Amino acid sequence: MKMRLRPIIVLVGVLFAASIASPSALPAPSPDEVIVHVLNRLGFGPRAGDIERVRALGVKAYIEQQLRPDRIPDNEVVERLVGLRTLGMTSRDVAAQYELPLLRARREQKQQAGAQTGTRGTGPAMPPAAPAAAPAPFERQQANLPLAELSQQKILRAIYSERQLQETLTDFWFNHFNVDARKGPERFLITEYEREASRPHVLGRFRDLLEATAKSQAMLFYLDNWLSADPNGPHGNGSRLPAWSRPGRGATGGVPRAPQQNQKKGLNENYGRELLELHTLGVDGGYTQKDVTEVARSFTGWTITNPRLGGGFRFDPRLHDDGEKVVLGHRLKSGGGMRDGEQVLDILAEHPSTARFIATKLARRFVADTPPQPLVDRAAKTFRATNGDLRAVLTVLLTSPEFLAPDTLHAKVKTPFEFVVSAVRATGAVVEDARPLVRAVQELGMPLYQCQPPTGYKDTADAWVNTGALVNRMNIALALASDNLAGVTLEAHPQAESFLIGTPISDATRTTIARASTPQQAIALTIGSPEFQRR
Secondary structure, X not given: OHHXXXXXXXXXXXXXXXXXXXXXXXXXXXXXXXXXXXXXXXXXXXXXXXXXXXXXXXXXXXXXXXXXXXHOOXXXXXXXXXXXXXXXXXXXXXXXXXXXXXXXXHHHHHHHHHHHHOOOOOOOOOOOOOOXXXXXXXXXXXXXXXXXXXXXXXXXXXXXXXXXXXXXXXXXXXXXOOOOOOEHHHHHOHHHHXXXXXXXXXXXXXXXXXXXXXXXXXXXXXXXXXXXOOOOOOOOOOXXXXXXXXXXXXXXXXXXXXXXXXXXXXXXXXXXXXXXXXXXXXXXXXXXXXXXXXXXXXXXXXXXXXXXXXXXXXXXXXXXXXXXXXXXOEEEOOOOOOHHHHHHHHHHHOOHHHHHXXXXXXXXXXXXXXXXXXXXXXXXXXHHHOOOEHHHHHHHHHOOOHHHOXXXXXXXXXXXXXXXXXXXXXXXXXXXXXXXXXXXXXXXXXXXXOOOOOOOOXXXXXXXXXXXXXXXXXXXXXXXHOOOOOOEEOOOOOOHHHHHOOOOOOHHHHHHHHOOOOHHHXXXXXXXXXXXXXX
16 A cells, blocks of 8 residues: 555655745635634644534633643543553662663672673662563563653653643743753653653743753753863862762663763853753854853752762752852852842843743744744733743733734644644544554654753754655555554544545645545545644
């Protein structure tokens, strides 16, 4: 079937590329088109019956409801996540049950190899090994379980949660404060990071979200701030790193590499730079290299209690540069201790550039790749007037005339994650095992929790629209429509046209879908159409 469909796949790719290059002017949207737009932007697209429910409730009331997720029952998601037992574990528990057994098994392998060659195994001191340690291949598989289950819950929540806006924002803010699961022990830390530092604050105050991420062991490790120290202090350049403390680099299987013997502690500017450039002010936010250094000095001593055991945040005054600092014109008196970093967060959360940067990113996610400047200005003004109340900022964006303007509808392209989730929601497929969907998102170039640069994944069409990507999307659509995704079942084959209710369809798309020789091909072509891939 795939071979017979290939010419049509290419045709859909051509149509989609053309629609990106020169979108046609749209008439005033119909009521159902507005509903579909709201379902696509606040969440991950409509399921069967959603349009009717929102029609009965009213668009305004639906938006207000989504802005208060704590008031929305979400029992189905709770039931579907029951089997994913690592989701509620602390980083300490994850380390004890998944990281340390892997380290022990590797140590034993190294010792055995040393015995066979007559050399002595070396490495950091480890807790006493449990009797009869499992073979390393099994331990490696087990060590991947926390990340695998976290990825499955992300897919399942997006598909089944009634709190669609909350899931969209959790995805948005994790991407904004990105960490990469492939760096050292990050995969054992990010479950708690998303659950505790991100999810609870997505509709709260930005300042609280900022501090929660700054104190998270996942962020402290990812950007190396846990080792940042006053270079002139007792634990600075004259002090050697302990054997367990060098941060891992890249996909090292969760095991930080042993340090070089001459490695020394000192000031690390990674977090200070990304805090200014990516988390708050933006690259054109008005800071200088001197500000980067002063911010980095302010966060010396913000570290992790025993990171090899999943320890949490602690402030170590022995590592802190307690001298006077000047950040963006604000003088921080000497002797401030941990308060130095907290004052920096206050300064940044209240800065006009932060209001503008955050308002722009949210408007780009919910309105358009190039959001209207008057809307950004109003959202930024609300951010400042409410001390960074993110619910208030979202209210401005989602109730604005620009949000429902004809040229805003269908103006965004779905990311791979959004595409896969929306396809499952639209078809009504039943997910018994989310792992094939996790792999599908990875095959489309967006592995969950594994974006290497701190910038996170892009949220604009140019990052995702190319011929190869569109062919891959069509192949995944065909696998879904043909029941060829293990653990994902189409219990019925709905009419393909139902996926595009409330969406204007071009003559070219209608002609392409009409060429399908089976209902499965019709479903696949509809999911792969330019209209469905927009939101």
